[in-house]
Amino acid sequence: MSEIALNVNGSSHRLDVDPTTPLLYVLSDDLGLRGPKLGCGLGQCGACTVIVRGRAVRSCVTPVGTVAGAEITTLEGLGTAEKPHPLQQAFIDEQAAQCGFCLNGVILTAKAFLDQKPKATDAELQQGLGSVLCRCFTHVRMLRAIKKYQEKRA
Amino acid sequence: MTTKIPTAVDRRAFLQMSGALVVSFSAASILDAADVVQGPFDTRGSHVDPTQLDSWLAVGADGGVTAYTGKCEFGQGMYTAQIQLVAEELSVPVSRVKLIQCDTSICPDQGTTSGSQSTPTNFNERNLAQAAATAREALLRLASQRLGVPVDRLSASDGVVGVKGDTGKRVSYGELVGGKRFDVTVNAHAPRKAVADWKVMGTPVPRVDMTEMATGTFEFVHNVRVPGMLHGRVVRPASVGAAVASVDEASVRGMPGLVKVVVRKNFVGVVCEKQWQAIQAAAKLKVVWTAGPGLPAQHDFYDHLRKQPARDAAVVDSKDVDQKMTAASSVLKATYLHPYQMHGSMGTSCAVADVQGNKATVWSPTQSAYPTRSGVAAVLGIPPDNVRVIYVRGSGCYGINGADTVSYDAALLSHAVGKPVRIQLSRQDEMAWENYGFAYVIDQRAAVDRSGTIAAWDCESWSPSLGGRPGYDQPGNVVTGMLVGFEPAAPAPRAAGAPRGPLRNGSNAVPSYLAGCIDGSCNGAGTIKSERVVTHTIASPFFTGPLRSPARLQNTFAHECFLDEIAAHVKADPVEYRVRHLSDPRLREVVQAAAKAAKWQPRQSPQRTGSGRGIACVAYEGDNGYVAMVADVDVDQSSGRIRVRKLVVAQDCGPITNPDGMKNQIEGGALQGLSRALGEEVTWDERKVTSIDWRTYHSLPLGFDVPEVESVLINRNGVEASGAGETAITIVAAAVGNAVFDATGARIREVPFTPERIVAALRARS
Numbered sequence: 026m027s028e029i030a031l032n033v034n035g036s037s038h039r040l041d042v043d044p045t046t047p048l049l050y051v052l053s054d055d056l057g058l059r060g061p062k063l064g065c066g067l068g069q070c071g072a073c074t075v076i077v078r079g080r081a082v083r084s085c086v087t088p089v090g091t092v093a094g095a096e097i098t099t100l101e102g103l104g105t106a107e108k109p110h111p112l113q114q115a116f117i118d119e120q121a122a123q124c125g126f127c128l129n130g131v132i133l134t135a136k137a138f139l140d141q142k143p144k145a146t147d148a149e150l151q152q153g154l155g156s157v158l159c160r161c162f163t164h165v166r167m168l169r170a171i172k173k174y175q176e177k178r179a
Numbered sequence: 180m181t182t183k184i185p186t187a188v189d190r191r192a193f194l195q196m197s198g199a200l201v202v203s204f205s206a207a208s209i210l211d212a213a214d215v216v217q218g219p220f221d222t223r224g225s226h227v228d229p230t231q232l233d234s235w236l237a238v239g240a241d242g243g244v245t246a247y248t249g250k251c252e253f254g255q256g257m258y259t260a261q262i263q264l265v266a267e268e269l270s271v272p273v274s275r276v277k278l279i280q281c282d283t284s285i286c287p288d289q290g291t292t293s294g295s296q297s298t299p300t301n302f303n304e305r306n307l308a309q310a311a312a313t314a315r316e317a318l319l320r321l322a323s324q325r326l327g328v329p330v331d332r333l334s335a336s337d338g339v340v341g342v343k344g345d346t347g348k349r350v351s352y353g354e355l356v357g358g359k360r361f362d363v364t365v366n367a368h369a370p371r372k373a374v375a376d377w378k379v380m381g382t383p384v385p386r387v388d389m390t391e392m393a394t395g396t397f398e399f400v401h402n403v404r405v406p407g408m409l410h411g412r413v414v415r416p417a418s419v420g421a422a423v424a425s426v427d428e429a430s431v432r433g434m435p436g437l438v439k440v441v442v443r444k445n446f447v448g449v450v451c452e453k454q455w456q457a458i459q460a461a462a463k464l465k466v467v468w469t470a471g472p473g474l475p476a477q478h479d480f481y482d483h484l485r486k487q488p489a490r491d492a493a494v495v496d497s498k499d500v501d502q503k504m505t506a507a508s509s510v511l512k513a514t515y516l517h518p519y520q521m522h523g524s525m526g527t528s529c530a531v532a533d534v535q536g537n538k539a540t541v542w543s544p545t546q547s548a549y550p551t552r553s554g555v556a557a558v559l560g561i562p563p564d565n566v567r568v569i570y571v572r573g574s575g576c577y578g579i580n581g582a583d584t585v586s587y588d589a590a591l592l593s594h595a596v597g598k599p600v601r602i603q604l605s606r607q608d609e610m611a612w613e614n615y616g617f618a619y620v621i622d623q624r625a626a627v628d629r630s631g632t633i634a635a636w637d638c639e640s641w642s643p644s645l646g647g648r649p650g651y652d653q654p655g656n657v658v659t660g661m662l663v664g665f666e667p668a669a670p671a672p673r674a675a676g677a678p679r680g681p682l683r684n685g686s687n688a689v690p691s692y693l694a695g696c697i698d699g700s701c702n703g704a705g706t707i708k709s710e711r712v713v714t715h716t717i718a719s720p721f722f723t724g725p726l727r728s729p730a731r732l733q734n735t736f737a738h739e740c741f742l743d744e745i746a747a748h749v750k751a752d753p754v755e756y757r758v759r760h761l762s763d764p765r766l767r768e769v770v771q772a773a774a775k776a777a778k779w780q781p782r783q784s785p786q787r788t789g790s791g792r793g794i795a796c797v798a799y800e801g802d803n804g805y806v807a808m809v810a811d812v813d814v815d816q817s818s819g820r821i822r823v824r825k826l827v828v829a830q831d832c833g834p835i836t837n838p839d840g841m842k843n844q845i846e847g848g849a850l851q852g853l854s855r856a857l858g859e860e861v862t863w864d865e866r867k868v869t870s871i872d873w874r875t876y877h878s879l880p881l882g883f884d885v886p887e888v889e890s891v892l893i894n895r896n897g898v899e900a901s902g903a904g905e906t907a908i909t910i911v912a913a914a915v916g917n918a919v920f921d922a923t924g925a926r927i928r929e930v931p932f933t934p935e936r937i938v939a940a941l942r943a944r945s
């Protein structure tokens with residue numbers, strides 16, 4: 026155990042945790058956050074995604090010690106139910122979910138990707154989402170929501 | 180003897196029986212039609228009496244309506260749809276309705292939420308719909324007494340009853356019954372609102388849970404936190420059928436946070452203070468397992484199936500098929516193969532249990548709240564009445580994923596430590612031990628007469644089965660139940676008896692083109708009267724269970740591709756040829772609607788241009804939804820890669836509750852079906868399953884070349900509402916396979932359509 030400083034969604038936390046613990050378990054168990062989810066624990070599906078220093082990071086395979094002090098954003102830090110982020114709003118407008126379990130990974134991966142590449146072509150976007158899964162296969166609506174968001178922010 | 184509820188013994192009559200009536204059939208007589216048991220779906224008596232209105236609905240002092248249902252949300256929009264139903268029947272805004280789903284302490288027992296049965300069960304003249312209609316009737320009666328005006332002069336809107344033509348006289352629901360019981364019986368004859376008067380039903384009401392899901396505030400079962408809660412993990416056997424030889428507790432002694440190593444027969448788990456500690460302890464715990472019996476080789480598994488002792492069933496047999504084959508001008512034969520596939524839920528299954536003494540509370544994502552209550556009670560050895568199962572939504576499931584088994588896991592671990600325990604399975608534990616969708620071998624044979632019409636159709640299938648839904652009394656049907664000593668259901672070998680009517684086609688074992696005649700009464704969707712369908716069910720080495728469109732998808736893949744083979748043989752247009760052999764008007768209509776929307780040009784397949792189109796259709800379960808699909812594909816003939824450009828789906832599921840919700844289901848079903856058709860297959864070696872993560876089990880990611888999906892909704896009133904969650908997925912493999920044939924002349928008869936198989940089929944092309 027050692028004390029680690031985490032900066033999540035704008036608030037700072039000091040936590041006494043094993044620094045090799047994957048960030049995911051600290052966020053969901055110690056901080057009680059609902060956005061990041063355990064899908065595979067293997068870095069293969071995206072469900073656990075958070076944004077660290079502007080990049081989409083898979084928190085299930087990221088030791089918490091490596092992100093000490095960095096700014097971390099989870100899905101609930103992006104926008105709120107009262108004031109959703111425009112990308113979240115696009116998903117709401119398109120009714121782009123079935124069970125909703127994958128939404129965390131889909132929205133945060135797309136957000137970080139478009140922040141880096143606002144003018145991404147469809148093919149690039151496809152690549153950017155190349156290892157994000159949705160097992161309900163809400164792909165049609167999700168891609169529509171992402172495209173609409175991309176067009177609006179341009 | 181186990182009591183099983185059949186899927187298809189005249190489902191409608193069955194569902195109309197009194198909810199309190201527990202019907203027991205002899206398993207043997209029901210199961211011989213090879214119908215996959217998806218249920219129980221029925222509403223039955225419990226301490227929450229379904230014959231009483233108060234069991235379903237309550238009006239608060241503020242006039243808000245709370246409804247209690249035994250059919251819950253699994254991602255298909257059933258939460259919102261049921262709120263729409265209650266809002267409509269009671270004339271209150273959607274925002275005034277609160278829905279409590281599947282909590283065994285307060286909700287009626289509606290068995291399992293599955294099998295596309297939530298809409299038929301709760302939206303027709305019974306259960307929730309009828310309770311809401313009864314509440315409306317009761318409220319109008321009370322208002323009539325209060326206002327001194329006859330009921331026929333009253334009307335309700337926005338939770339207020341008013342007098343037609345007199346704006347001064349009005350009384351709100353809250354004033355009439357707010358906070359009090361109705362104390363009336365559900366009236367089977369209370370009038371439902373006419374479809375023509377619908378204001379909320381039939382409209383695209385947005386999902387009530389959407390904003391919370393998109394903003395990460397929605398509470399999944401994975402987010403349930405109970406004070407004092409510990410974390411568990413299980414250690415599953417090293418190979419299929421292995422038993423514990425020894426557990427070396429010393430191997431984890433002193434690990435941080437370790438609370439207990441739990442062993443019960445072949446169930447092994449650990450409980451720790453934190454989740455990561457539990458994950459590490461489970462990985463480190465040294466368990467010696469026996470070798471297990473070994474598995475049949477995968478490379479000739481389909482041939483192996485044909486040779487096993489089986490439970491045989493003759494679904495339909497006109498007795499003249501062999502003779503027709505001999506007399507026919509030509510006879511076609513083909514064999515279709517479908518692998519085991521998995522639910523592979525996005526989130527691994529998770530549950531929280533708090534077992535104190537002989538009382539248990541379980542927060543569970545199960546589709547079967549009451550049956551899981553019984554299962555938990557059985558594995559703990561306590562009475563079901565001492566168990567409360569509270570449904571909390573999990574990751575989308577498409578049938579029985581790990582939800583039931585993980586609920587047992589949580590209960591066993593909590594029981595062992597006397598504290599609340601949360602467990603979320605590892606990806607491997609989820610994928611290696613879930614109840615897979617059935618593998619299938621299907622032989623088809625057809626006789627064609629001189630005019631090119633099908634004169635006889637003969638179909639024989641082999642499919643393995645083990646376990647399934649636990650129902651109320653078979654916890655051994657999922658892995659945890661078996662590990663603690665309960666037996667899974669396995670098919671007992673038996674010869675087929677003569678088919679008995681009426682036709683049962685709940686598994687779509689009978690192709691739509693057959694007349695389905697038994698003892699002179701014909702209930703099939705087609706015209707072919709020389710017909711034989713025989714099924715063989717074999718003991719499976721792996722657990723199996725309902726996976727979205729169970730058996731229906733596999734059978735339909737074989738039927739719809741084979742129909743196409745025959746059409747190509749006689750050089751007929753696949754659309755015209757289908758319609759020619761169909762008698763069911765609703766099925767014909769969806770075929771024509773899909774063809775029209777896709778601008779189908781009559782064609783002889785194959786066109787062999789590298790691009791092609793194919794069609795497929797089905798009367799889901801014989802009468803629970805009608806759907807047809809046209810697929811447009813390009814095939815790269817050197818790599819064998821298939822690119823699907825567009826899927827057009829036409830669907831008729833009766834009156835539509837929520838058109839946007841239905842479109843969402845069609846799109847999801849179409850693409851999930853595509854993923855299953857193109858890449859999904861359970862694999863194994865001599866001892867264990869080897870498809871255990873997303874590298875070894877192939878799900879199409881968000882970034883694949885996603886085709887356009889066009890939905891054509893046929894909104895049909897005046898018939899019963901039927902399910903819409905399993906229709907589209909049933910015909911994807913067939914539509915795409917037929918399109919590949921059109922594009923290349925190569926017929927793909929084995930799912931998944933991997934590039935290697937396509938290349939091999941292209942080479943084998945005559």
Ligand code: FES
Pocket residue numbers: 062063064065066067068069070071072073074083084085086
């Ligand atoms: S849970 Fe982290 S990538 Fe799947």
Ligand code: FES
Pocket residue numbers: 122123124125126127128158159160161162163254525574575
């Ligand atoms: S909506 Fe269920 S996994 Fe994507």
